[in-house]
Amino acid sequence: MKRIPSKTMQTISLADGGVLHFDESFLPSELADRYLVAIRDECHWEQKPGIFGHRQPRLTASYGDAGATYRYSGTVNVALPWTPTLREIKEKIEAVQGEYNFCLLNRYRSGQDSMGMHADDEPEMGSVIGSLSLGATRNFRIKHNQTKETMSFPVGHGTLIIMSGTMQQFWKHEIPKTKKPVDERINLTYRQIEGTAPQAKDPVGNG
Ligand SMILES: O=C(O)CCC(=O)C(=O)O
């Protein structure tokens, strides 16, 4: 696939082989506006169960190739078929790096919505994750597992982050809550999930 180098992309080499690409203005703002409205209005949003009987402090949606399923933190996320908008964005990110068969969307309704420190290190998860932000600016914070070195990136309307290399093995990331009054933010994480292609139909019906 043809790779289009970007003028505004920063590439940050992290300790222990993680690589983070950061392009604060990957999308022009009019295009980001169009995507935000389309995704907000067209996607199937739900609030899934989280830990300790609480619900996740955000809304989520899952799209991807037929049969792609992403399991994490006790949730099962079966992909709905790509929408034209999500496919268009996928191709733009793939032109920078990666190939993706799944997109997990997170919708942070206010500063009280968040995502706790975690790594996307499930065995079936590809090492390249493309993450596009739309709407309000929030902080994307990363922390090294051992040294606790921390870095913070403002992720705003049209910002692209690509996580790659060994980042998921050695670093965690989060979107902390904020007391500042902030509008809604939608984030799309494009991923490659192995082994979730549709299974051949089981003729005996045991599967
Ligand atoms: O909202 C974000 O920028 C982060 C989302 C994330 O880390 C995830 O979906 O695993």
Ligand SMILES: [Fe+2]
């Ligand atoms: Fe993540």
